[in-house]
Amino acid sequence: MKLLTRDTDYAVRALLAMAARKSMVAVSDLVIELKIPRPFLRRILQRLTKADVLGSLKGKGGGFVLKREPAKISLVDLMAIFQGPVQLSECLFKKKICPNRKTCPLRSEISEIEDFALTKLRSITIAKLLRK
Amino acid sequence: MKLLTRDTDYAVRALLAMAARKSMVAVSDLVIELKIPRPFLRRILQRLTKADVLGSLKGKGGGFVLKREPAKISLVDLMAIFQGPVQLSECLFKKKICPNRKTCPLRSEISEIEDFALTKLRSITIAKLLRK
DNA sequence: AGTAATGATACCATATTAGTATCATTTGTC
DNA sequence: GACAAATGATACTAATATGGTATCATTACT
Ligand code: FES
Ligand code: FES
Numbered sequence: 615m616k617l618l619t620r621d622t623d624y625a626v627r628a629l630l631a632m633a634a635r636k637s638m639v640a641v642s643d644l645v646i647e648l649k650i651p652r653p654f655l656r657r658i659l660q661r662l663t664k665a666d667v668l669g670s671l672k673g674k675g676g677g678f679v680l681k682r683e684p685a686k687i688s689l690v691d692l693m694a695i696f697q698g699p700v701q702l703s704e705c706l707f708k709k710k711i712c713p714n715r716k717t718c719p720l721r722s723e724i725s726e727i728e729d730f731a732l733t734k735l736r737s738i739t740i741a742k743l744l745r746k
Numbered sequence: 747m748k749l750l751t752r753d754t755d756y757a758v759r760a761l762l763a764m765a766a767r768k769s770m771v772a773v774s775d776l777v778i779e780l781k782i783p784r785p786f787l788r789r790i791l792q793r794l795t796k797a798d799v800l801g802s803l804k805g806k807g808g809g810f811v812l813k814r815e816p817a818k819i820s821l822v823d824l825m826a827i828f829q830g831p832v833q834l835s836e837c838l839f840k841k842k843i844c845p846n847r848k849t850c851p852l853r854s855e856i857s858e859i860e861d862f863a864l865t866k867l868r869s870i871t872i873a874k875l876l877r878k
Numbered sequence: 879a880g881t882a883a884t885g886a887t888a889c890c891a892t893a894t895t896a897g898t899a900t901c902a903t904t905t906g907t908c
Numbered sequence: 909g910a911c912a913a914a915t916g917a918t919a920c921t922a923a924t925a926t927g928g929t930a931t932c933a934t935t936a937c938t
Contacts, residue, residue, distance in 0.1 A: 615830075652898095673904045730858075804934070
């Protein structure tokens with residue numbers, strides 16, 4: 615089971631590169647550095663901009679900048695942006711097996727897994743990854 | 747993120763039905779009870795048979811029976827059969843970010859998530875689900 | 879022999895993921 | 909103001925995974 619999709623993966627790499635520079639960067643530059651297909655990377659950065667993780671400047675000399683602190687960008691955030699919210703606790707069996715969700719022992723186990731995963735994933739931030 | 751795929755889901759339901767009966771059942775009967783498309787269910791049961799969870803008997807009066815104890819059939823087992831082994835700790839970033847896996851702080855966090863999930867999922871067995 | 883079952887396998891349909899292409903809009907520079 | 913260099917928006921194609929179907933061979937009971 616894949617935990618991260620490729621968008622998320624690329625987003626992390628791009629953010630790491632940008633966090634290292636701190637200044638406005640054009641996609642062209644990042645493409646050279648990261649070797650990610652240009653239009654694909656563009657779309658990813660645009661989504662990050664919409665999500666307010668990046669800021670952008672149009673026109674000549676424009677590009678993208680980090681807008682949020684690296685310590686405040688975690689894997690869950692990025693997963694949420696590119697893969698939808700991390701929720702493993704959706705009813706596994708679509709009501710066929712457990713009659714009511716309140717007393718379902720399955721749900722409680724799954725919820726624990728989710729909580730655990732969320733905590734861990736939240737602790738992995740761009741800042742943390744940068745320190746290496 | 748979907749934790750279980752539909753095959754797994756259906757497998758659980760079928761196994762529950764079979765565990766309740768304990769005798770040889772033909773697909774036709776299960777189809778009526780479970781309302782799962784017949785050829786699809788057939789393929790699922792065949793895979794379970796290959797995995798030695800079920801036994802089967804060909805020919806008239808044949809069908810499938812539970813071969814393994816309900817307490818020894820867990821969600822991880824079924825996930826492994828239908829979705830491949832549960833391993834979340836595959837290197838997330840394909841070597842681009844962490845130079846060497848041994849000292850990777852990410853890996854340790856992810857491994858913890860995986861261990862936790864595995865333990866929980868292993869504890870959910872057909873027997874346990876049946877007790878309701 | 880005939881029939882009712884599974885075994886094996888190939889096939890089709892749909893959804894998700896990965897990646898591309900294009901045109902509009904903004905902005906700095908001459 | 910014209911031009912060039914950037915992003916914004918969006919629509920499209922390709923590849924893969926999932927969900928589901930169809931078919932024929934094989935086995936076994938009657
Ligand atoms: S599995 Fe859905 S409520 Fe228990
Ligand atoms: S993310 Fe792959 S080794 Fe750290």
